[in-house]
Amino acid sequence: MIECHLRKLRLRDEISAAEEAALRGTIVDTVTHPAGRTIVHFGEALNYSTLVLDGFVGRYKDLKNGQRQITHVHVPGDFADLHGFTLKRLDHALLALTPCTIARASHTRLHEITETQAHLTRVMWFSTNVDAAIHREWEVSLGRRSAIQRAAHLFCELHVRLGVVGHAEAERYRFPISQAELAECLGLTPVHVNRVLRELRERGLVEFRNGLVAFQDLPGLKRLAEFDPGYLYLDPHPL
Amino acid sequence: MIECHLRKLRLRDEISAAEEAALRGTIVDTVTHPAGRTIVHFGEALNYSTLVLDGFVGRYKDLKNGQRQITHVHVPGDFADLHGFTLKRLDHALLALTPCTIARASHTRLHEITETQAHLTRVMWFSTNVDAAIHREWEVSLGRRSAIQRAAHLFCELHVRLGVVGHAEAERYRFPISQAELAECLGLTPVHVNRVLRELRERGLVEFRNGLVAFQDLPGLKRLAEFDPGYLYLDPHPL
DNA sequence: CGTAGGCTTGATTGAACTCAACAAGTGTGG
DNA sequence: CCACACTTGTTGAGTTCAATCAAGCCTACG
Numbered sequence: 246m247i248e249c250h251l252r253k254l255r256l257r258d259e260i261s262a263a264e265e266a267a268l269r270g271t272i273v274d275t276v277t278h279p280a281g282r283t284i285v286h287f288g289e290a291l292n293y294s295t296l297v298l299d300g301f302v303g304r305y306k307d308l309k310n311g312q313r314q315i316t317h318v319h320v321p322g323d324f325a326d327l328h329g330f331t332l333k334r335l336d337h338a339l340l341a342l343t344p345c346t347i348a349r350a351s352h353t354r355l356h357e358i359t360e361t362q363a364h365l366t367r368v369m370w371f372s373t374n375v376d377a378a379i380h381r382e383w384e385v386s387l388g389r390r391s392a393i394q395r396a397a398h399l400f401c402e403l404h405v406r407l408g409v410v411g412h413a414e415a416e417r418y419r420f421p422i423s424q425a426e427l428a429e430c431l432g433l434t435p436v437h438v439n440r441v442l443r444e445l446r447e448r449g450l451v452e453f454r455n456g457l458v459a460f461q462d463l464p465g466l467k468r469l470a471e472f473d474p475g476y477l478y479l480d481p482h483p484l
Numbered sequence: 485m486i487e488c489h490l491r492k493l494r495l496r497d498e499i500s501a502a503e504e505a506a507l508r509g510t511i512v513d514t515v516t517h518p519a520g521r522t523i524v525h526f527g528e529a530l531n532y533s534t535l536v537l538d539g540f541v542g543r544y545k546d547l548k549n550g551q552r553q554i555t556h557v558h559v560p561g562d563f564a565d566l567h568g569f570t571l572k573r574l575d576h577a578l579l580a581l582t583p584c585t586i587a588r589a590s591h592t593r594l595h596e597i598t599e600t601q602a603h604l605t606r607v608m609w610f611s612t613n614v615d616a617a618i619h620r621e622w623e624v625s626l627g628r629r630s631a632i633q634r635a636a637h638l639f640c641e642l643h644v645r646l647g648v649v650g651h652a653e654a655e656r657y658r659f660p661i662s663q664a665e666l667a668e669c670l671g672l673t674p675v676h677v678n679r680v681l682r683e684l685r686e687r688g689l690v691e692f693r694n695g696l697v698a699f700q701d702l703p704g705l706k707r708l709a710e711f712d713p714g715y716l717y718l719d720p721h722p723l
Numbered sequence: 724c725g726t727a728g729g730c731t732t733g734a735t736t737g738a739a740c741t742c743a744a745c746a747a748g749t750g751t752g753g
Numbered sequence: 754c755c756a757c758a759c760t761t762g763t764t765g766a767g768t769t770c771a772a773t774c775a776a777g778c779c780t781a782c783g
Contacts, residue, residue, distance in 0.1 A: 304620070306620065306621075306624050308629075313628075314624045316620045316623045316624065328613040328616060328617075331606055331609050331610035331613050331723060332610070332613055332614075332617070332717055336617045336620065336621070336714060336717075337620060359602050359605060359606055360602045363599045363602075366598060366605060366609075367598055370605075370608075370609045370612070371570035373616065374567040377612065377615060377616035377619055378567075378571070378575045380616055380619035380620060380623060381543070381545065381555045381556075381575065381576060382545075382575070383623055384553060384619060384622055384626055385547070385553045385555065387623055387671065388626040388670075388671025389547055389551050389552075391739095392738075423760085424761075424762065425760095425761080425762095432626065432627025434741080436739090436741080436742095436764090437740070439764085440739090440764090443763085471548055475527070476575035478571055478575075630771095631771070662729065662730090663729075663730070664729075672771075672772090673771075673772055673773080674729090674730090675731090675732090675771090675772075676770090676771055676772070678732085679732090679771090682731085
């Protein structure tokens with residue numbers, strides 16, 4: 246059930262059987278949500294953190310004029326709000342971008358882990374730090390990259406992150422969100438996203454259609470996006 | 485010496501004398517850097533984390549075309565790369581935006597803290613999570629706010645963060661960086677930043693001149709920026 | 724006192740936005 | 754079963770915000 250999460254952690258460091266058991270022990274229940282559902286609201290007080298088992302979950306923030314910015318896209322195996330364990334309320338909301346299944350990890354039990362399992366605590370800390378690294382890369386996209394580069398970069402990032410948990414093939418993966426939601430990730434309007442997707446298609450780089458990302462020229466796409474996966478910290482390094 | 489840092493932590497939670505001593509014990513030396521110096525390079529392996537004692541430090545990422553994006557501005561009392569403790573190398577560089585003094589905290593000693601001081605570990609974890617929250621707010625600025633709102637929001641954010649550590653007055657604070665560096669924070673060109681600053685001045689909201697931010701109408705500025713300091717997590721909450 | 728870096732302004736260009744219309748697909752209820 | 758609403762995607766025309774290009778102005782300093 247939390248295999249995806251463990252697989253990701255084990256790319257970086259060893260997780261003992263005892264640690265695995267402790268992590269499993271934090272899970273108190275499993276819930277499914279339809280696409281479009283807000284899973285955790287802005288400012289809500291938290292007693293649980295949300296581990297994505299299946300589907301895509303987004304973090305977003307609203308603006309007064311009704312616009313919103315998605316600040317992070319979570320894939321299966323990600324904790325969507327492990328930071329909520331220390332923050333206790335979120336500065337953003339969590340949204341089911343697709344139908345999804347999530348497990349809820351009790352903060353009480355996470356607290357016990359921090360009291361007794363120093364190594365596992367560092368691993369969890371590490372995991373939130375990678376999230377922050379992804380936020381930084383998105384800042385670079387939003388601040389400095391052109392619309393087409395932003396889209397290309399996101400497709401590359403998700404390919405790597407989904408690959409780690411066995412949810413991507415060599416040249417394609419499922420990513421069933423609308424162009425409007427893609428626009429909210431990229432800081433663009435839906436209309437412009439549509440044009441950008443057409444250009445990516447016409448340049449023979451990648452096709453995004455019917456919730457499927459299909460690469461035609463992955464090296465070319467990475468070159469366009471200046472994609473370097475180093476910020477995802479997937480190399481082994483004991484904590 | 486690390487009083488600013490402690491003051492900030494104590495807004496959120498109690499820090500015992502023993503914890504304070506442990507934190508002080510991590511510091512192995514103090515270094516000063518001239519403005520413009522890169523303190524930690526991209527990808528560099530780390531054995532120390534950087535605590536800002538005085539001056540401003542930026543996190544930035546370079547692009548191939550020579551542009552760069554500053555993803556975070558650190559004020560005195562901030563750890564600029566506490567996340568480096570778990571990441572072990574940085575996905576960004578650290579830059580002295582002004583002349584600055586930093587203390588270096590040994591990762592070996594931070595490791596000891598994580599082995600023996602669960603509460604203090606949670607506090608440090610919390611501290612990196614607030615950094616991530618600031619990254620998210622910047623994503624919203626870069627993705628969705630107009631140029632003038634972005635500038636206004638940054639001035640508001642720094643006012644609060646500097647206030648916490650006693651580096652801001654009610655209506656003004658020192659922030660001696662160039663318009664070009666401001667542009668790198670805001671995802672704009674230096675020329676446009678210049679025009680935006682003029683407009684903020686002419687609209688009677690804020691003046692930025694000679695390294696000084698002087699508010700003329702702080703409520704108006706906050707309204708323009710839609711500034712809500714909740715994402716800084718400055719309210720008390722025991723960990 | 725000459726030069727470089729930072730600031731300022733004007734003119735022009737361009738990337739992305741806005742507004743508007745329409746097509747295709749989906750679901751629903753009469 | 755069809756009419757209708759609704760969502761999502763597509764395209765065109767016109768606009769706007771910020772970028773680019775270019776020039777001139779300080780003032781700090783070697």
